[in-house]
Amino acid sequence: MASTTFLTFVCYGILSISLCVNALSVNYYDHTCPNLEATITKIVKKAMTNDKTVAAALLRMHFHDCFVRGCDASVLLNSTANNKAEKDGAVNISLHAFYVIDMVKKELEALCPGVVSCADILALVARDAVTLSGGPTWNVPKGRLDGRISIAGEALQLPAPVFNISQLQQSFSQRGLSLDDLVALSGGHTLGFAHCSSFQNRIHNFAKTQDIDPSMQQSFAAKLKNICPLHNKVKNAGATLDSTTSIFDNAYFKLLLQGQSILTSDQALLTNAKTKALVTRYASSQEEFYKAFAYSMIKMSSILGSGKEVRNDCRVVN
CATH class of the missing domain: 1.10.520.10 (Peroxidase; domain 1)
Incomplete structure (x- = not known):
């Protein structure tokens, strides 16, 4: 890098x-x-x-x-x-x-x-x-x-959708971002969509004795299995990351606490005391989430690389 x-x-x-x-x-x-x-x-x-x-x-x-x-x-x-x-x-x-x-x-x-x-x-x-x-x-x-x-x-x-909390923390930390930023920015998934390949690991062959991730609400998992069967061949099949896919709100955090997260990296936020507390706070207060998200977006967007120019065309270098 x-x-x-x-x-x-x-x-x-x-x-x-x-x-x-x-x-x-x-x-x-x-x-x-x-x-x-x-x-x-x-x-x-x-x-x-x-x-x-x-x-x-x-x-x-x-x-x-x-x-x-x-x-x-x-x-x-x-x-x-x-x-x-x-x-x-x-x-x-x-x-x-x-x-x-x-x-x-x-x-x-x-x-x-x-x-x-x-x-x-x-x-x-x-x-x-x-x-x-x-x-x-x-x-x-x-x-x-x-x-x-x-x-x-x-x-x-x-950061990959299958990352656990330690891997997520390391990825964010390398970029000067904290656990607070991780949880706030994860809230951007309120607008997101995931293809089946991103969460197959949670709904098929999760473990030797469990087909489905036990942290996932069973009825929700069954719905996802219908959308994404084991040998899915439907191009672009998948699921939205929360129930209000075109509205930026705190529904993502509410669903996460109800066992209706899609990605391993979403569920991982509940495996650490600090991140779980933040999930709970944002689920109960959309205003707190908005403040945290704006703060962390500015922080993330201020990571400067080695930019050299103002491109005339965004697709090609000058």
């Missing part, structure tokens, strides 16, 4: 929380591209109206970008004849809605050419995806630069 810069901090307010970020600024484009945020919100809103899966796709895309080489838009680069890029790695093959980034970049290049980085666009569309789905809003620090390296194999550094 390329070296990642974790920032020394200066402070500003977010939802009554004091959070600190250096090098990035919420006012970064005030003079060079003043209509930036309104332009992006308009495009994201239209895309979400046309396709209910866009919000989850944009949020996931930003997460997958920041966890590999930092938030440098490396996930947006196309493969070349000599290099297979992150987006074409097995872990990222289900990423979609790249066209939304293309639309945003095209319009911003017409308004303020050569000014707004693709990495900043990713951070802003992710925020808008959450807010327009009924979730919290926050001021996005800006000033990221775009990287020039994207390697498919490095996407394997992303």
Whole structure:
């Protein structure tokens, strides 16, 4: 993994929380591209109206970008004849809605050419995806630069859906993120969808004497088994990660406590005293979850990599 810069901090307010970020600024484009945020919100809103899966796709895309080489838009680069890029790695093959980034970049290049980085666009569309789905809003620090390296194999550094709590903690810690951030950011699964392959391990041949993960509610497991039979051949079959898939709320945490989590990595949050306490808190207070999520999103999106430029086209280096 390329070296990642974790920032020394200066402070500003977010939802009554004091959070600190250096090098990035919420006012970064005030003079060079003043209509930036309104332009992006308009495009994201239209895309979400046309396709209910866009919000989850944009949020996931930003997460997958920041966890590999930092938030440098490396996930947006196309493969070349000599290099297979992150987006074409097995872990990222289900990423979609790249066209939304293309639309945003095209319009911003017409308004303020050569000014707004693709990495900043990713951070802003992710925020808008959450807010327009009924979730919290926050001021996005800006000033990221775009990287020039994207390697498919490095996407394997992303936390896997089968990770236990120790593996999750290690993955997040390596990026300067805490257990608090892990639980808050896991709440983004409220907009998520999982393919059968991501949770087959919990509903088929879980152990020698148990076909189903005993931590999963049995009636819920039976429903998942119907959707994903052992030798499933239905392309793109799977299940939403909570019951309100197009609404950003705290239903994910409520269902988790009821034994209706989908992924091993979701259930893992109940195997540690601290993370379980946070799950319980967010299940009982959507406001607390919103505050924590906004805080952790700013923290995650401020992991800076080795960005060198502002790309003219988000899919290719200059």
